[in-house]
Amino acid sequence: MDLDQKLSILADAAKYDASCASSGATKRDSLGGTGVGSTGGAGICHSYAPDGRCISLLKILLTNRCLYDCHYCINRRSSNVRRAAFTAEEAVRLTLDFYKRNYIEGLFLSSGIIRSADHTMEQVVNVARTLREVHDFRGYIHLKTIPEASPELIEQAARYADRISINLELPTQQGLDRLAPEKNLGRTKQAMGRIRVKLDDAADRKRGGDRKLRHATGQSTQVIVGADPSTDADFLARSDELYRAYRLRRVYYSAFSPIPEPSSILPPAAPPLMREHRLYQADWLMRYYGFSTSEILTPENPNLDLHLDPKLAWALRNRHEFPLDLQTASRDQMLRIPGLGVKNVDRLLGIRRLTLLRLADLARLRISLPKVRPFIIVADHHPAREGLDTDRLLARLAPKPVQLDLFGHALR
Amino acid sequence: MHCVDPGESFTTWRAAARGLVARDVPPAEVIWEAPVTSLFESAPVLAPPVGRGGAPAVPPAFVELAQTVACHADTRRWALLYRLLWRIVKGGERRLMEIASDADVAMARMLAKNVRREIHKMHAFVRFRKIGEAEDGRERFVAWFEPDHYIVEAGAPFFRKRFANMDWSIFTPKGCAHWIAEEFQLTPGVMRNPCDDPDVMEGIWRTYYRSIFNPARLKLKAMQSEMPKRYWKNLPEADLIEELSRQSSGRSQAMIETPLREVKRAPVNAYLDHLRERSAPVEVPEDPADVADLSLTDVNRMVHACRHCPLWEHATGAVTGDGPDNARIMIVGEQPGDREDLEGRPFTGPAGKLLDQALAEAGLDRSGIYVTNAVKHFKWTPRGKLRLHQKPAAGEIEACKPWLLAELSRVAPEIVILLGGTAAGSLLGSGVKVTRHRGVVAAPHVASRVILTVHPSYLLRVDELRKESEYRQFVADLKLAAGGS
Numbered sequence: 067m068d069l070d071q072k073l074s075i076l077a078d079a080a081k082y083d084a085s086c087a088s089s090g091a092t093k094r095d096s097l098g099g100t101g102v103g104s105t106g107g108a109g110i111c112h113s114y115a116p117d118g119r120c121i122s123l124l125k126i127l128l129t130n131r132c133l134y135d136c137h138y139c140i141n142r143r144s145s146n147v148r149r150a151a152f153t154a155e156e157a158v159r160l161t162l163d164f165y166k167r168n169y170i171e172g173l174f175l176s177s178g179i180i181r182s183a184d185h186t187m188e189q190v191v192n193v194a195r196t197l198r199e200v201h202d203f204r205g206y207i208h209l210k211t212i213p214e215a216s217p218e219l220i221e222q223a224a225r226y227a228d229r230i231s232i233n234l235e236l237p238t239q240q241g242l243d244r245l246a247p248e249k250n251l252g253r254t255k256q257a258m259g260r261i262r263v264k265l266d267d268a269a270d271r272k273r274g275g276d277r278k279l280r281h282a283t284g285q286s287t288q289v290i291v292g293a294d295p296s297t298d299a300d301f302l303a304r305s306d307e308l309y310r311a312y313r314l315r316r317v318y319y320s321a322f323s324p325i326p327e328p329s330s331i332l333p334p335a336a337p338p339l340m341r342e343h344r345l346y347q348a349d350w351l352m353r354y355y356g357f358s359t360s361e362i363l364t365p366e367n368p369n370l371d372l373h374l375d376p377k378l379a380w381a382l383r384n385r386h387e388f389p390l391d392l393q394t395a396s397r398d399q400m401l402r403i404p405g406l407g408v409k410n411v412d413r414l415l416g417i418r419r420l421t422l423l424r425l426a427d428l429a430r431l432r433i434s435l436p437k438v439r440p441f442i443i444v445a446d447h448h449p450a451r452e453g454l455d456t457d458r459l460l461a462r463l464a465p466k467p468v469q470l471d472l473f474g475h476a477l478r
Numbered sequence: 479m480h481c482v483d484p485g486e487s488f489t490t491w492r493a494a495a496r497g498l499v500a501r502d503v504p505p506a507e508v509i510w511e512a513p514v515t516s517l518f519e520s521a522p523v524l525a526p527p528v529g530r531g532g533a534p535a536v537p538p539a540f541v542e543l544a545q546t547v548a549c550h551a552d553t554r555r556w557a558l559l560y561r562l563l564w565r566i567v568k569g570g571e572r573r574l575m576e577i578a579s580d581a582d583v584a585m586a587r588m589l590a591k592n593v594r595r596e597i598h599k600m601h602a603f604v605r606f607r608k609i610g611e612a613e614d615g616r617e618r619f620v621a622w623f624e625p626d627h628y629i630v631e632a633g634a635p636f637f638r639k640r641f642a643n644m645d646w647s648i649f650t651p652k653g654c655a656h657w658i659a660e661e662f663q664l665t666p667g668v669m670r671n672p673c674d675d676p677d678v679m680e681g682i683w684r685t686y687y688r689s690i691f692n693p694a695r696l697k698l699k700a701m702q703s704e705m706p707k708r709y710w711k712n713l714p715e716a717d718l719i720e721e722l723s724r725q726s727s728g729r730s731q732a733m734i735e736t737p738l739r740e741v742k743r744a745p746v747n748a749y750l751d752h753l754r755e756r757s758a759p760v761e762v763p764e765d766p767a768d769v770a771d772l773s774l775t776d777v778n779r780m781v782h783a784c785r786h787c788p789l790w791e792h793a794t795g796a797v798t799g800d801g802p803d804n805a806r807i808m809i810v811g812e813q814p815g816d817r818e819d820l821e822g823r824p825f826t827g828p829a830g831k832l833l834d835q836a837l838a839e840a841g842l843d844r845s846g847i848y849v850t851n852a853v854k855h856f857k858w859t860p861r862g863k864l865r866l867h868q869k870p871a872a873g874e875i876e877a878c879k880p881w882l883l884a885e886l887s888r889v890a891p892e893i894v895i896l897l898g899g900t901a902a903g904s905l906l907g908s909g910v911k912v913t914r915h916r917g918v919v920a921a922p923h924v925a926s927r928v929i930l931t932v933h934p935s936y937l938l939r940v941d942e943l944r945k946e947s948e949y950r951q952f953v954a955d956l957k958l959a960a961g962g963s
Contacts, residue, residue: 070685077689095639104640110602111704113715115691116722118700125690133750135742144742163679164686166619166644167606168637182749214753248750250757252782252795259794259820307792310865311820323694324730330738336694358860413578420577427579 067150073160075150079130079141080176083233084288084320086111088122088171088206091228092272092283101202102166105228109206110171123174123208124164128152128189132178136235136246137329138293138322141178145327157193158201165205172206172228173197179248183214191219194226198280213250213257220257224264224282229315231286232257237304241294244331258312261285265313284315291345292337293322299368302348302359309353319345344370351376354408355401374463378404381441382460391443392423404463405437437463483512484556486628486652488548495560499534505564510556534567539575546590549597549628558586593627600625600633603709604648607677612645612659619646622671622712628652631664638662649673680714687715693726694733759783769880774803774888777881781854786877789855789870794819799850799885807959808848808891808925809833810882812900812933813870819856824849829935833897836934836949840956848889852904853878867935875904886924893959894925898933906930918958931955 088109095104111120129151130141140147152160161173175193179186190209197203209227211220223230232254236242239251268281287308289301305317321342322333348370351357355377362376363369371379381388381404390399392414400411410431417423422445429435440449440459480503484491491510498508544559562582565571577583606619619641625633630653637646638657647656651667701719710716744750760783763769769777778798784790797814800823809825817827825833837844853874858865870878882904886894896902902910905924912932921928931952940948 070682073682074685074689077686081690081692096642097639098642100643102641102643104636106636110598112602113687113713114701114705115687116698116701116719116726117692117695118697118704119692119695120704121687121690124686133745133747135744143745144739146739160682164683166617166641167608167677167679167683168604168621168640169679169683214756248753248757253756255794256822259822263817263820306860310860310863311792311794321695323692324733326733326736328733328736328738330740332738335734339695339697416576417579420573423579430579430581430584 069156069160072150072152072156073126075148076126076128076130076152079127079147079178080125080174082140082320082323082325083125083174083176083210084119084318085208085231085286085316086120086122086125086174087229087286087316088208090284090315091206092280094204096202096204099202099204101204102162103172103204105171105204105206112169112171122171123206124161124170124172125174126152126157126160126176128154128157128175128177128193129180130178131180133181134179134246134248136249137332138235138245138290138325140325140327142329144329147327154189154193154196158196161197161205162201162203165203170205172208174208174210176210179212183212184216184219187212187215187219187223191222191226194223198226211257211261213254215257217260220261221264224261224268225280227282229284229286230261230282231288232261233288234304234308235288235290236294237289237296237300238294241296245294255311258285258287258308258314262312285312286314286316286318288318288320291319291321291342293332297368298341298345298348298370299359299363299365301345302352302363305349306352306359317349319349338372340372341370344372344376348376351380356398357402375404377402378437378463382463385459388441389443389449390441393418393444403438403441405434405441480508481513482508482510482556484510486548488545491548491556491559492544495563496534498560499563499567502568504568505557505561508557508560510560511553534563536563536566537572537575540566543575543586543590546593546632547586549593549632550589551627552589555589558582558589562586593629593632596625596627597629597633599709600629601636603705603713604637605712605714606646607673607675608679609673609675616659617644619644620673621646621648622673623648623650624708624712625650625652626708630655630667634662634664676714684715684718687718688722691722693722693729696723696726698723762786769884770887772884774799774885777884777888781881784854784877784881787855787874789853789857789874792858793855795822796854797822797824797851797856798854799848799889800824801844801848801850802846803848803889805846805848805889805891807842807846807893807895808850808886808889809895809897810901810905811849811851811897812935813851813853814856815867815935816856816858816865824851828938829933832934832937836953836956839953841960842956848885848891850882850885852882852901854881870900872903872908875900879904891925893927893929894921895929895931895956895959897931898936901933902930917955927959929955929958 089107091105093106096102109122111122113121115121130147131149131151132141132143135142135144157175164170175190177186177190194207194209197207207227208229208231209223211223211230211232213232234254235246235249242249242251265282265285268279271279291301301319308314308317319342321337321339324336348362351362352359361380370376381402390403392400397411397415400406400414401408410433413431414423417427424444424446425435428438439447480498482494484494540562547555547559562574566574574580574583578587600623604621604623606621608617608619610618612618630648630650634655637648645658648654649668649672651669653667654665656663656665760779762780762783769780781796781798784796797818811825814824815827815829818824834844853870857868857870857874859868896905899912902912906919906921910919912930915930917930919928919930937945937949937952
């Protein structure tokens with residue numbers, strides 16, 4: 067099989083992994099070295115696929131042969147897809163050839179599990195080691211690891227990679243038992259715990275002046291949404307725990323996607339992509355806006371509203387907190403106003419020390435006035451409290467109703 | 479009226495602007511373009527020599543913004559920048575740059591944003607083609623890019639750092655950048671791509687682009703907002719977009735219509751057997767008496783599977799005892815903390831470090847001691863971004879007690895050191911208080927010698943004044959275990 071054919075199989079096999087970011091690596095470049103590569107703070111998307119997702123890294127599997135039988139996965143052992151495997155040398159060449167043409171920021175390498183967790187990890191680590199040590203490659207490397215791999219191998223992976231990750235896939239053990247019988251939530255958490263300890267130690271050594279140390283700066287994970295009955299509350303509670311306990315950089319939410327070769331115990335249709343989007347918004351609110359999961363979702367409503375973004379939904383449930391005077395409100399309060407992002411809140415805090423805020427100021431900061439107006443007070447705008455209390459507000463802010471289709475499959 | 483043509487250069491504009499400010503020429507009296515006719519009487523202003531001291535002092539934020547805005551192709555940018563400069567220097571608006579919502583500042587920031595975005599797109603969308611190798615083996619690459627703004631100079635350092643060990647040229651209509659034999663050079667723009675032979679890797683790159691696209695998620699608008707059509711003609715993969723989009727609904731329909739595949743039986747494989755063994759459910763007896771005959775290994779396996787209280791749910795895993803199973807001394811703490819939870823071993827965090835130090839000072843070797851906790855899971859509550867330690871409740875201590883008793887009976891230590899109230903409560907009952915009964919306590923059902931002292935995390939919390947004396951007292955308590963050996 068030629069390289070082109072292998073690539074078409076092994077990139078196809080990797081495309082269901084949502085993570086693609088190349089941000090957050092330690093800054094470095096190829097000046098003074100023999101190879102190519104640099105990483106800055108922010109990642110670069112070198113292209114976009116027609117599915118709207120960014121292409122930043124060469125995202126491939128080393129092989130799509132796999133012992134595991136995870137039902138949501140195209141590469142599971144009972145799937146009938148064509149199988150292929152790159153040699154380490156092929157994966158290295160592709161990375162370098164693409165990188166030198168400025169097609170990519172680096173490599174995202176994962177693999178089906180062959181023979182054993184350790185054997186697989188050794189192969190994956192070997193590619194990263196060759197790139198770093200033989201070719202002095204200084205671009206971005208993200209390695210996918212397996213919780214059951216030995217801690218020494220995961221430590222080696224962290225030494226060559228900028229980011230390492232272990233996919234959790236489903237938020238509960240019951241879900242895993244049904245759809246991914248080889249996976250185990252407890253073992254995944256233990257592996258994430260060990261990785262966090264190593265990352266913390268490396269960060270301490272860096273702070274202590276160890277400039278030579280090269281070590282991954284973060285870990286992330288992915289969960290699949292809509293393949294099992296887990297609610298949004300299940301996902302967010304798990305994410306919150308993962309962020310706190312293991313300092314994950316990101317939890318990626320990947321809407322379950324129909325795959326060729328579907329398994330008989332999967333749901334018949336994909337969940338709405340909007341659900342994935344809402345989970346990202348809610349996740350963002352937890353990490354950057356000071357919301358707790360219990361404010362975003364309640365036991366009575368364990369799923370996010372597909373029609374309203376979670377911040378607006380929260381504000382409508384908590385109208386008594388508004389309107390807020392932008393001239394005097396605290397940063398934490400302002401972060402809870404629908405339509406205001408972190409950047410604009412910080413800008414407004416700077417501006418209001420020097421001048422009185424008016425609606426025109428907000429417009430020039432490109433803040434959406436229809437969205438924020440009901441929730442704020444500025445020098446030339448004092449909304450009537452009663453206005454906030456009516457249901458008309460919801461009618462005004464919610465998107466226009468969509469006509470149901472003939473068969474009554476309303477948007478969930 | 480003054481006519482000034484700064485061309486496309488920030489440096490020329492700055493020199494002219496300094497001259498105009500020095501001569502008190504207000505913004506309304508400057509036209510920032512070359513005089514076309516002789517209608518205007520004054521000649522173009524050339525910057526009068528302005529010494530360093532003579533240049534008006536402006537905030538660094540303005541200089542930074544102006545340098546970026548200067549790269550924009552909008553001809554109104556020079557007038558805008560001069561107006562801002564005038565307002566700052568002559569209008570007394572020293573802090574103008576901080577008012578992002580001011581009309582002029584907002585405009586300048588928007589132009590700067592366009593420029594930064596275009597620099598970013600240059601970093602993203604420049605596609606090098608390999609055209610050969612130099613005699614010394616350095617590979618040689620060229621690229622063609624068509625930016626809207628004058629960004630080549632600002633965008634080039636990125637490529638220099640990234641591709642320091644290749645030779646490359648980026649040609650654009652608005653300037654060209656070259657890095658050849660470790661020499662950097664900027665040259666004027668060229669009107670057409672000087673090298674339009676495709677590179678062999680372009681075919682493979684297109685294969686990648688085709689394969690990484692998920693037809694079940696077509697989102698063309700999202701794609702176009704990040705990769706506008708004007709860039710497409712120089713991206714080797716872009717002409718696949720139409721074909722991929724057209725085929726996507728058919729491809730996803732075909733997937734949905736594929737007959738479902740039955741779950742296959744697992745193959746015979748040693749590694750899978752090993753995984754299954756590790757995941758096999760462990761029966762945990764409800765009655766503590768039922769663990770009496772089990773080995774320490776079996777007990778620990780059950781501790782990991784224990785669901786007698788809800789603490790397991792948000793902990794990483796159980797933290798069982800650590801040390802020789804025939805140790806003469808056993809230390810019992812409260813519960814694992816953040817670090818212990820992550821590492822799966824007791825006393826590895828800050829309190830553990832302090833304990834190690836105190837043990838050493840008391841003449842005790844930790845490696846010979848069995849160290850464990852009264853409660854086996856980390857109990858925490860969210861606080862900010864952290865997991866904050868929470869005291870275990872009586873019910874949780876009670877739920878864990880059988881495990882601690884099992885450890886105690888297997889290790890059968892001569893001496894037991896209880897650290898803090900939780901450990902004391904678990905083994906001696908709630909009537910025993912550390913403050914009152916500190917030191918040797920009589921508890922023959924636990925061990926022949928039982929020592930009660932504070933938990934080392936107390937020493938971390940106690941105020942500075944008492945820290946030293948409390949620590950001394952702690953070491954003295956530990957020494958009660960050292961004697962007689």
